[in-house]
Amino acid sequence: MNDETKYALKKVGFYTAVFTAAVWIVIPIIISFLYAFTSKADYYDPTKIIPTSFTSEYVHTILFTLGAWDGIKNSVIVAVLTIIISFILGVPAGYSIAKYVFPGKDHIKLSIVALRMFPIPVMAIPLLVLYIDLHLADTLIGVALAHTAMALPFVVLITSSIFAGVSKEYEEAAMVFGLTRFGSFRKITLPLALPGLAAAAMFTFVMSWNEVFVASILTLNNRTLPAQILSIMAGSSGGAAPDYYKFAAAFIMTLPAMLFILFARRYLVTMWGITLK
Structure with a gap:
């Protein structure tokens, strides 16, 4: 295995590790932000992974009520x-x-x-x-x-x-x-x-x-x-x-x-x- 191949493999491994760490951190944040505004019906609908109906009721209630x-x-x-x-x-x-x-x-x-x-x-x-x-x-x-x-x-x-x-x-x-x-x-x-x-x-x-x-x-x-x-x-x-x-x-x-x-x-x-x- 020549030096160029080793360098390419190291580069791929590095970017794979960075991407995995980023996904590990970002996905929970995205899910939290997405479902914070999801309606109750969409949240409990087992056929919907990505909700289509949104509301700010829950955030508003926690913030001000x-x-x-x-x-x-x-x-x-x-x-x-x-x-x-x-x-x-x-x-x-x-x-x-x-x-x-x-x-x-x-x-x-x-x-x-x-x-x-x-x-x-x-x-x-x-x-x-x-x-x-x-x-x-x-x-x-x-x-x-x-x-x-x-x-x-x-x-x-x-x-x-x-x-x-x-x-x-x-x-x-x-x-x-x-x-x-x-x-x-x-x-x-x-x-x-x-x-x-x-x-x-x-x-x-x-x-x-x-x-x-x-x-x-x-x-x-x-x-x-x-x-x-x-x-x-x-x-x-x-x-x-x-x-x-x-x-x-x-x-x-x-x-x-x-x-x-x-x-x-x-x-x-x-x-x-x-x-x-």
């Missing part, structure tokens, strides 16, 4: 607060780990990773008791703080890797020309690290958007979208919600996150190009 729209607004607020708090705490920590040498540095990095070892359900009751004592129960800032605790280890590790990739010679040259350490960070390091920080913000947003357990435990009236959807599905006929409502809920859960990722991806690619220039 059952309160999912308020859940969307709460989820956006919580995700934005989580990003802000995580970056306020995580960016300086990541920069310090990347740029400074100090005793126990490796142990601190290991401890940050070890924070994710503890299962959240084990801490649910103590966390709720603490939140009640601090008057943070059923508040959006309380959920944001809990999401920050989950996202912060990853933000610190991601930002430390990003800052480690920015050469220290740039900062040293900036300080030679009169900038302070903070000034060199703000004008040199931070712009170079922005694409990576944007990627970390995307990860933090998706993590907060999809988290359901903590939000369900800590809130009753001010629920985020996943907690609200869980409450709606569990409150319908003892947890046996009709399937078309489940597809409508999946559509409502998926679409905002996909739109955010699409927007953030375009912004990320544009910003990366500017940074490289």
Whole structure:
């Protein structure tokens, strides 16, 4: 077998794997979006694979009658607060780990990773008791703080890797020309690290958007979208919600996150190009 044949086979195998992965991801999304608007008659018709009759009744009911729209607004607020708090705490920590040498540095990095070892359900009751004592129960800032605790280890590790990739010679040259350490960070390091920080913000947003357990435990009236959807599905006929409502809920859960990722991806690619220039 010559080199050209090997290269062709590798290329075919690669594209086959990519196509399989894409189909594996895309088909469930298409099915969810399609059946979210399918009428009840078409959904239960065994002779129809692709429905021909559509309605927005189920999506409208979940959004406005059952309160999912308020859940969307709460989820956006919580995700934005989580990003802000995580970056306020995580960016300086990541920069310090990347740029400074100090005793126990490796142990601190290991401890940050070890924070994710503890299962959240084990801490649910103590966390709720603490939140009640601090008057943070059923508040959006309380959920944001809990999401920050989950996202912060990853933000610190991601930002430390990003800052480690920015050469220290740039900062040293900036300080030679009169900038302070903070000034060199703000004008040199931070712009170079922005694409990576944007990627970390995307990860933090998706993590907060999809988290359901903590939000369900800590809130009753001010629920985020996943907690609200869980409450709606569990409150319908003892947890046996009709399937078309489940597809409508999946559509409502998926679409905002996909739109955010699409927007953030375009912004990320544009910003990366500017940074490289």
